[in-house]
Structures are given as C-alpha cells and as structure tokens.
Amino acid sequence: MTSAVDTPADAARPVPPSGLVAVARAPGWVRYALLAAGLLVAFWLPNGLYPAVAVDILCWALFAVSVDLLLGFTGLMSFGHAAFWGTSAYVTGLVAIHAGLPFPAAVLAGALAAALLAVPIGYLAVKRTGIYFAMVTLAFAQLVYYVANEWRSVTRGENGLQGVPREFFGLDLTDDYYFYYAILPIVLLGLAAAWRIVHSPFGRVLVGIRDNPARARALGYPVHRYKLTAFVLSGFIAGLGGGLFAVSHRFVSLDVLHWTTSGKAVIVVVLGGIGTLWGGVLGAAIVVRLEDWLSFSGFEAIGLVTGGIFVLVVLLFRRGIWGTVAALARRWRAARRG
Amino acid sequence: MSGFAQNTFNGLVSGAFYALLALGLAVIFGMLRVVNFAHGAFYMLGAFGAYVLLTEAGVPFWAALVIMPVALAVLGMALERAVIHRLTRLDPLYNFLLTFGVTLILQDLVKSRYGIQSSPYATPSALSGSVDFGLFEFPTYRVFILGFTLLLCVAVWWVLGRTRIGMVVRAATERPELTRAFGIDVGRWVTPVFGFGIGLAGLAGVLAAPMRAVNPLMGADLIIVVFAVVVIGGLGSIFGSVAAGFGIGLVQAWGEAYLSEFPIVSQTVVFVVMAVVLLWRPAGLFGREEAPA
Numbered sequence: 189m190t191s192a193v194d195t196p197a198d199a200a201r202p203v204p205p206s207g208l209v210a211v212a213r214a215p216g217w218v219r220y221a222l223l224a225a226g227l228l229v230a231f232w233l234p235n236g237l238y239p240a241v242a243v244d245i246l247c248w249a250l251f252a253v254s255v256d257l258l259l260g261f262t263g264l265m266s267f268g269h270a271a272f273w274g275t276s277a278y279v280t281g282l283v284a285i286h287a288g289l290p291f292p293a294a295v296l297a298g299a300l301a302a303a304l305l306a307v308p309i310g311y312l313a314v315k316r317t318g319i320y321f322a323m324v325t326l327a328f329a330q331l332v333y334y335v336a337n338e339w340r341s342v343t344r345g346e347n348g349l350q351g352v353p354r355e356f357f358g359l360d361l362t363d364d365y366y367f368y369y370a371i372l373p374i375v376l377l378g379l380a381a382a383w384r385i386v387h388s389p390f391g392r393v394l395v396g397i398r399d400n401p402a403r404a405r406a407l408g409y410p411v412h413r414y415k416l417t418a419f420v421l422s423g424f425i426a427g428l429g430g431g432l433f434a435v436s437h438r439f440v441s442l443d444v445l446h447w448t449t450s451g452k453a454v455i456v457v458v459l460g461g462i463g464t465l466w467g468g469v470l471g472a473a474i475v476v477r478l479e480d481w482l483s484f485s486g487f488e489a490i491g492l493v494t495g496g497i498f499v500l501v502v503l504l505f506r507r508g509i510w511g512t513v514a515a516l517a518r519r520w521r522a523a524r525r526g
Numbered sequence: 527m528s529g530f531a532q533n534t535f536n537g538l539v540s541g542a543f544y545a546l547l548a549l550g551l552a553v554i555f556g557m558l559r560v561v562n563f564a565h566g567a568f569y570m571l572g573a574f575g576a577y578v579l580l581t582e583a584g585v586p587f588w589a590a591l592v593i594m595p596v597a598l599a600v601l602g603m604a605l606e607r608a609v610i611h612r613l614t615r616l617d618p619l620y621n622f623l624l625t626f627g628v629t630l631i632l633q634d635l636v637k638s639r640y641g642i643q644s645s646p647y648a649t650p651s652a653l654s655g656s657v658d659f660g661l662f663e664f665p666t667y668r669v670f671i672l673g674f675t676l677l678l679c680v681a682v683w684w685v686l687g688r689t690r691i692g693m694v695v696r697a698a699t700e701r702p703e704l705t706r707a708f709g710i711d712v713g714r715w716v717t718p719v720f721g722f723g724i725g726l727a728g729l730a731g732v733l734a735a736p737m738r739a740v741n742p743l744m745g746a747d748l749i750i751v752v753f754a755v756v757v758i759g760g761l762g763s764i765f766g767s768v769a770a771g772f773g774i775g776l777v778q779a780w781g782e783a784y785l786s787e788f789p790i791v792s793q794t795v796v797f798v799v800m801a802v803v804l805l806w807r808p809a810g811l812f813g814r815e816e817a818p819a
C-alpha cells in the first residue's frame with residue numbers, strides 16, 4: 189500500500205508534469221498555423237461573443253499568462269496574484285480619474301505600480317518554495333486587500349472607484365466593441381512579451397531552476413534573483429491585465445484584490461494547462477464565458493461550479509486542455525515516426 | 527479593571543482560535559503533507575452546524591460541541607479517502623488546489639441554503655455572565671474557551687509526546703521510510719489524523735458560534751490569517767503553530783488597543799510579523815530548515 193508519507197515535502201517535485209515545457213516544441217509550421225488561427229480568433233471574437241465578455245477574456249488572458257510564467261516556468265505557485273491585478277486596477281483607475289490621461293498611459297502606470305509592489309513581496313516570498321510560497325503570497329495579498337479596505341479616502345472602500353474614464357485623445361470608446369479593438373494591441377504585446385520571456389535564455393534558466401534548483405545554483409545562477417525577476421515581470425503583466433480590466437468596467441471594487449480572484453487565476457491556468465502559456469489564454473476564455481453564462485441564466489452559486497471544475501481538473505485532468513492536446517499530438521507524431 | 531489585563535485576555539482568547547486551527551493544520555500537514563485550504567470552511571461548518579442544530583432541532587450547545595466535531599471528522603475522513611488520498615504521490619500543491627476547490631463548493635452550498643446574512647447564536651446559559659478574579663472580571667464564556675483550548679493543546683501535546691500513537695505519528699512525520707522499515711503501517715494513521723485535524727477545526731467553529739457572527743464566509747478570511755500564523759510558527763512544528771497562534775492573538779489585541787488611531791494595524795500586524803519572520807528565519811520561528819530542494 190502506498191501512502192502520503194512516501195513523498196515528504198523535502199522531495200517535492202516541480203509542479204508541471206515534466207516534458208510539457210517549451211523546450212520540447214511543436215514543429216515550425218504547426219506553431220505558425222496555431223498563431224495564425226489564434227490571431228484570427230482574437231480579431232473575430234467580439235463578433236461572436238458579447239463584446240464586454242470578449243474584453244474580459246483579454247484581460248484575464250494576461251492575468252493567466254502572468255500566473256503561468258511563475259507556476260509553469262519557474263515552479264512557483266503564486267496564490268496572491270490578485271495583489272498585482274488589483275493594485276494596478278486601483279492605480280489605473282485613480283490615474284485615469286484624476287489625471288485624465290489616455291487609458292494606455294493609465295494602464296502603464298498601474299502595471300508599473302504592480303511591478304513595484306512585486307519587488308518587496310517577491311523578495312520575501314522567494315525565500316520559501318512550494319506550498320510555503322503559495323501561503324506567503326496569499327498572506328501578502330490579503331495584507332494588500334486590508335490596506336485597500338481601510339484606506340477609504342483613496343480607494344472609496346466598499347463603494348469602489350466609480351466612473352473610470354476611457355479617455356483616448358477624444359476618441360469615442362464607450363462601445364465595448366470598439367474598446368475591444370483598442371486594447372487588443374496592448375494585450376497581444378503583453379502576450380508576446382510573456383512568450384519572449386519564456387523562450388529567452390532567461391526563460392531557460394527559469395525552467396532549469398524549476399526542474400532542479402540545486403543544479404542551477406551549482407552552475408552559478410543566482411536562483412533567488414532569477415525568481416525575483418520572474419516574479420516582478422509576472423506582476424507587471426498581471427498589472428497590465430488588471431489595469432485594462434479597470435478601464436473596461438469603468439469601476440474598481442475590492443473584489444479585484446480578494447483571494448478568490450487569486451484562486452480563480454490559478455484555476456484558469458490549471459484548466460488551460462500549466463506551463464503551456466496559450467493554455468492560460470484558452471482557460472481564461474472558458475472560465476469567463478462560463479461565468480457570464482451562469483450569471484446570465486440566473487444561477488447564483490457560481491463558486492459551486494468553479495470549485496467543482498477545480499476539483500475535477502485537479503483529480504482527473506491535471507495537464508489541462510492545452511497540455512492534454514499537446515501530449516496527444518506528441519504521441520501521434522512519435523507513433524507516425526515509428 | 528485594568529485595560530492591559532483585559533486586552534491581554536482578549537488576545538489570548540482570539541489566539542486560542544488561531545492555535546486550534548493551526549494545530550489541526552500542523553498535524554494534517556505533518557502526516558499527509560497536505561496544506562488544507564478547506565480548514566476554514568470546516569471551521570465555518572462547525573459554527574453553522576451548531577446554529578442549525580439549535581434552531582432546527584433544538585440541540586443545545588453542549589451536545590453540538592460533541593456532535594459537530596465528530597460529524598465533521600467523519601466527513602473529513604471520507605474526503606481524505608475519496609479524493610485527497612489520490613493525490614498524495616503528487617506535488618503537495620495539487621492538494622492545496624483541490625482543497626481550495628472544496629472550499630468554494632462548501633461555502634456556496636451553505637450560502638445558497640442559508641444566505642449570506644449573519645445569524646446570532648445565544649451563549650449557553652451556564653456560561654453567561656462573568657467570572658470575578660478579584661482584580662479582574664472576565665466574561666465566563668471567554669474564560670471557558672481559553673481554559674478548554676489550553677486543556678486541549680496540553681492533551682494533544684501529551685498524546686503526541688507520551689503515547690504510542692503519538693510516537694508513530696511523530697516518527698511517520700519525520701522519517702516515513704524508516705518508520706515503515708520498522709514494520710509500522712504508517713498508512714493506517716493517515717486518515718484518522720486527517721479526521722482529527724478537521725474535528726479540531728469543527729470544534730473551533732462550535733466554540734466561535736456564540737462569540738462571532740455565524741455566516742458562510744466566517745472561515746474564509748480567518749484561514750488566510752491562520753496560514754500566516756503557521757508560516758510564522760513553522761508549519762513543520764506543532765508547538766510552533768500553537769505558540770504562534772497565541773502570540774499573534776496577543777499582538778493583534780495589543781495593536782488594536784494601543785494603536786487604535788490606526789484601525790488597520792490589528793488586521794495587518796500578523797502579515798507584518800510574517801514579513802519580519804521571513805527576513806530573519808525563513809523556516810519560521812520553530813520550524814526546521816527544509817533540505818535544500
């Protein structure tokens with residue numbers, strides 16, 4: 189009989205199933221075809237979906253990719269990413285309201301604030317790994333939540349920031365359909381940046397640290413500094429998503445900082461496929477669409493469904509959608525090669 | 527009555543809740559390597575269960591104090607057998623995610639049945655009023671909680687330190703392979719220990735019912751604070767979890783009393799303490815340094 193105690197935490201392995209990483213990739217033409225298909229879907233999306241939902245999907249795609257950057261490629265599960273998403277949402281909202289800048293500038297300010305916040309939190313959190321890292325990030329995110337809750341003169345407490353403008357050089361972006369196309373370049377830029385990070389030498393070092401921290405350290409890589417850099421970059425990308433989210437809803441409430449938001453980001457990544465980057469985008473599309481559909485059909489216990497998805501995915505479907513498809517494709521190619 | 531004694535006493539009482547929850551988390555983590563996110567949800571179920579038993583079946587507090595922990599322990603053991611057990615060979619993070627999902631489900635189940643409103647639970651008559659300690663006077667119910675919790679912690683400490691069961695649990699926690707090599711069936715203890723930890727969370731919930739508002743989200747924010755508490759104490763250490771639980775209760779109460787012009791202090795001080803501890807002793811005050819991964 190096997191039992192829990194066979195695997196002490198000291199022997200904790202990195203999160204994603206090995207062999208799922210960017211290192212083993214699909215052939216060139218497959219990647220280009222997928223990229224083209226993805227871009228087509230991205231351009232078509234608000235025609236097939238309620239535009240407000242399409243906008244949410246874009247924001248959440250950035251959020252998911254930022255979490256996967258840590259979870260899938262650095263082996264760190266941040267359970268407090270709402271801190272960066274939410275901080276950027278508030279800073280973006282405040283800048284947009286008080287400075288009247290065009291919205292990309294406000295979003296940039298928000299994302300920079302999130303990255304700045306990620307420095308001290310990351311510095312402390314990377315001192316621990318695995319489950320401790322998750323708990324520490326969660327706790328610091330809750331600290332940020334309390335601060336926002338109490339700092340009413342700035343955050344307006346329970347009322348939230350109302351009337352975040354969508355200012356862009358006098359262009360009328362009040363219609364979500366046009367707003368979608370206004371933010372699409374920013375989102376694509378964010379996703380491309382994540383892709384670039386993962387496939388750079390820096391990203392390879394991250395994967396090396398994830399797979400074997402001791403070896404990375406022995407090779408002379410400053411492991412903590414690499415993890416911290418990844419954490420700050422991830423915070424910035426999460427911040428981009430959070431800022432866009434604030435502008436798109438024209439409203440920021442404390443929900444953006446709550447721990448359930450952090451948890452939802454992790455669900456999205458696990459559902460899409462840890463360590464696959466695009467899986468996160470897919471997961472975001474599914475979860476946002478599902479939640480919209482549930483709330484639209486008057487179903488109130490959304491946590492029941494998202495929680496249920498979580499349990500099922502963790503139990504039966506740990507590779508997630510993209511991971512499963514990728515594994516099948518690999519098997520198929522291997523079989524064809526004989 | 528001295529304000530300082532009053533604040534210290536209140537800090538110890540809220541510390542008792544942290545200690546009970548952290549203790550359950552610690553034994554479960556020790557035995558199963560599972561950080562049980564659902565611990566707060568089981569605490570909530572304990573309180574809600576007591577409330578439902580009283581209002582819908584007229585079951586008094588004292589009976590609930592026995593029924594709820596036992597019922598929840600059984601539920602916990604079923605959960606361990608049904609799902610958590612399947613993930614034990616994987617990274618502990620998967621069980622963290624699983625119990626997070628369970629938390630959302632449990633919260634929503636209660637929420638959709640009873641709504642989000644808080645419900646009052648009357649203090650049992652035998653424990654109403656206050657106790658006079660000569661110099662100070664404290665509410666009887668809080669004195670009871672403090673005494674009961676301390677007694678329980680000592681009992682757990684005694685069981686772990688002095689009995690054969692405790693020996694097995696401690697040995698299996700520290701050196702599972704070696705324990706097995708001595709011919710001890712470690713797997714046999716995993717499920718009961720999980721049930722025991724959940725039972726403690728349920729007990730804390732019943733104890734909280736007359737003192738705190740009973741609602742579906744009462745465990746949600748508490749569990750995050752308890753996570754910070756176990757990071758401070760050192761998750762591998764049972765003593766550390768309990769000590770940090772009482773310590774944080776005290777620091778919070780003092781912060782609330784003496785820095786009352788900054789209301790944010792009492793809520794955030796635990797995270798500030800956590801940051802300091804991480805800087806100074808990343809493994810926690812009483813935790814051992816993990817083997818380098």
